[in-house]
Amino acid sequence: MNNVKKSFSIRDMENLSGIKAHTIRIWEKRYNLFTPERTSTNIRTYSLASLQKLLNVTLLYNNGYKISKIAKLEESKIPVLVREIVSNTSEKDHAINAFKLAMVNFDQTLFLNTYSSLLADRSFRDIFNEVLIPLLNELGLLWQTDTISPAHEHFISHLIKQKIHINTEKLQLMEPSKTDKVFALFLPENEIHEIGLLYLNYEITLRGYKSIYLGQTMPIENLVDLLKYYDNIHFVSYFTVSPTKDDISVYFEQFSNTITDSGNSKLWALGHQIRYISGEDLPDHIRTFNSIDQLLDAI
Numbered sequence: 001m002n003n004v005k006k007s008f009s010i011r012d013m014e015n016l017s018g019i020k021a022h023t024i025r026i027w028e029k030r031y032n033l034f035t036p037e038r039t040s041t042n043i044r045t046y047s048l049a050s051l052q053k054l055l056n057v058t059l060l061y062n063n064g065y066k067i068s069k070i071a072k073l074e075e076s077k078i079p080v081l082v083r084e085i086v087s088n089t090s091e092k093d094h095a096i097n098a099f100k101l102a103m104v105n106f107d108q109t110l111f112l113n114t115y116s117s118l119l120a121d122r123s124f125r126d127i128f129n130e131v132l133i134p135l136l137n138e139l140g141l142l143w144q145t146d147t148i149s150p151a152h153e154h155f156i157s158h159l160i161k162q163k164i165h166i167n168t169e170k171l172q173l174m175e176p177s178k179t180d181k182v183f184a185l186f187l188p189e190n191e192i193h194e195i196g197l198l199y200l201n202y203e204i205t206l207r208g209y210k211s212i213y214l215g216q217t218m219p220i221e222n223l224v225d226l227l228k229y230y231d232n233i234h235f236v237s238y239f240t241v242s243p244t245k246d247d248i249s250v251y252f253e254q255f256s257n258t259i260t261d262s263g264n265s266k267l268w269a270l271g272h273q274i275r276y277i278s279g280e281d282l283p284d285h286i287r288t289f290n291s292i293d294q295l296l297d298a299i
Helices: 010-017 021-031 048-062 065-072 079-083 093-103 108-119 124-144 150-172 195-206 220-229 250-258 271-276 290-299
Strands: 042-047 178-186 209-215 231-236 267-269 286-289
Touching: 010 021, 010 042, 010 048, 010 124, 010 231, 021 065, 042 048, 048 065, 048 079, 048 093, 065 079, 093 124, 093 150, 093 195, 108 124, 108 150, 150 195, 178 195, 178 220, 195 231, 195 290, 220 231, 220 250, 231 250, 250 271, 250 286, 267 290, 286 290
Parallel strands: 178 209, 178 231, 231 267, 267 286
Antiparallel strands: none
16 A cells, blocks of 8 residues: 655645745635645645646745746746756755655665765764754654654654664674763653664764663663772753653653662763752762754863
């Protein structure tokens, strides 16, 4: 069965392109840019080809082309012109649109080809920070507005994780060059959002440190074994949904009682849930960070 999404509401078109539904209707009515179908209740629906066209039109529009001029172009000329104007500054938007199309259609080949084209003149770090992070931020909004399903999010997240794993493995072939501290990366119980932590694992390894990646939903008591092997462990965790704002203080207290009170180890934490606690109220062995860059600056 072919499960590719072929029909989009005007709200989907707005969410995926960033162009307001009202503007899309104007472009449709005044310039005949799109020809939506109508349901039995007279609701507009748009084809995959219309979505592709809208994304291309959006790129041209955002690069200074007047909509009246775009509307006069032959249909076949629009993607050609898009390819011609893609430069270092606009390529990011073009790539994000291509990644979104790959996600909507579960198209692994489009994702990989788009990634490879970026890799021709960018490092993995540049691609992740300049393209994939903005993409992930957009996907969060698309998921909240029901434009994409959990299956779409899982599909694109898996491909991004795959790229992080590949680039991390290349670094892991070399022995760590710095031995003053060891990092142990984990997610707390009931936490499965690991892209941020995986990328931190890459960056810490890149800096020459030993990084032990323990992964998702790790109970605090299971971390104790690491203390038998290493001194001065910096535990690093990412709190996206867990622990909740009501439980985070209790979590830090439990961590202190189980891990940090017995040695020189520290806990560094970041993520959405950190905003619910003040770093000034924490003991010295626990630090919170507002971003990946802020944490990396502290290493």
